[in-house]
Amino acid sequence: MxxxxxxxxxxxxxxxxxxxxxxxxxxxxxxxxxxxxxxxxxxxxxxxxxxxxxxxxxxxxxxxxxxxxxxxxxxxxxxxxxxxxRDNRLRGTLKVTTADTLAYVVAPIVLSFADAHPHMSVELQFSNAMADMARNEADVAIRPTHAPPEALVGQRAGRFGFAAYSANGDGDVRDIAELLAARRWIGLAPALMHAPAARWLRDHVATERVGASVDSFFAAAVAARSGAYALLPSYLGDEPSLGLVRRSEPVPELASEIWVLTHPDLRHAARVRAFTRHAAKALRERLA
Missing domain, CATH: 1.10.10.10 (Winged helix-like DNA-binding domain superfamily/Winged helix DNA-binding domain)
Known part of the structure; x- marks a missing residue:
């Protein structure tokens, strides 16, 4: 048996x-x-x-x-x-998943929601892989993407771009083409080649200009503190605590969006509705 x-x-x-x-x-x-x-x-x-x-x-x-x-x-x-x-109670546990690049953005949003709803707790999961929401791995996903999965429903909470960042700079923002001949860039490992920004780097930065490769944009941001250039989403590169300086204009073809998503079966649950409204509003304010 x-x-x-x-x-x-x-x-x-x-x-x-x-x-x-x-x-x-x-x-x-x-x-x-x-x-x-x-x-x-x-x-x-x-x-x-x-x-x-x-x-x-x-x-x-x-x-x-x-x-x-x-x-x-x-x-x-x-x-x-x-x-x-069909759960109309604002209590219990809510599982939220997001990318590690959004840690500085999403963590304060989660904590402010928890402060406003003392009978709820939020389990925040950081993963660059999309959670399988059909198997209830998460209730809400906050993802950087311009093409959210068709099986999910939600709303676009903001737009962002990719630009070159480093820890050193004179404050001038240049066209990124001027920086491509720089001695050191942070490359992105093959595991990230599904990301348009990783493919852009591969196609535009010569191999001999890559000082090191990392397997996440968050790691690239940390590596950029050494003075090398990293191609980062603006919401990460502009984070003050990282101490980075934007060195280029955004790359037009890499413009993307942040979405707040859930499974269609969960969109009417009270805790999901409350959190998605809270998160979308906070993200719009942060990314404005």
Whole structure:
């Protein structure tokens, strides 16, 4: 007999393939997840995963269980969203996800909302990956994008651009083309090549001009404090505590937007409505 916890374990292993990631998904220790899998396989009398150099590969039995468990999980997620969407109480926990570049912007917004609603708490998650809101990984997403996912609903809260920043400067703002021959730029690693700004850097800054590459815009902002140039979103580069100076005009083709988004099933929930209104208003004021 399979339990709900068994199904969660099988789904996590099938999706992640490695115990370290499985443990993170289930909020447990890798050794505990491994022991649970061994005990489960002994109980049902069949192997569920083949162990190999590339991780855990589902057997035919595990694939069948995964497919059916995935259907159950999807229906449960739909039911949970339907219940949450009818919740008219301004209390409980609200899960908000945003990019790490927006930390300086979003954290004060979350805290001011919490101050105004003492019966609520906000769980703020920083990740450059879009949360799967269909699986209830988050209630609200605040994302920098000019093309929000069609499966979500929300409102545009502001616009921003990308420009060159560094810790040193004479105060003059130049056309970015004048800075491309500079000796040191902070590059962006292949993991960020989905971002238009990363592709722009790759296409316009010669390899020999790149002093170092980083895997996030936040890391690029920190690296720019050394005096190198970094291509940053204006809401991050203009953050006073970073001590950076804008060295160029914004790059026109990199203009983008910030959106406050939620799943359609959650848009009528009182806590979601209250937070999205609060966040959108605060973002418009900050980005004006």
């Amino acid at each position: 399979l339990t709900h916890d068994d199904l969660a374990l099988i789904l996590a292993i099938a999706r992640a393939g490695r115990m370290k990631q499985v443990a993170e998904m289930l909020q447990t220790h890798p050794a505990t997840a491994y022991r649970r899998l061994e005990a489960l396989e002994r109980r049902i009398g069949n192997p569920l995963f083949e162990r190999g150099a590339d991780g855990y590969v589902p057997t035919a039995l595990a694939e069948e269980i995964t497919q059916r468990a995935g259907d159950i999980e999807q229906r449960l997620d739909e039911l949970n969203r339907a219940v949450a969407g």
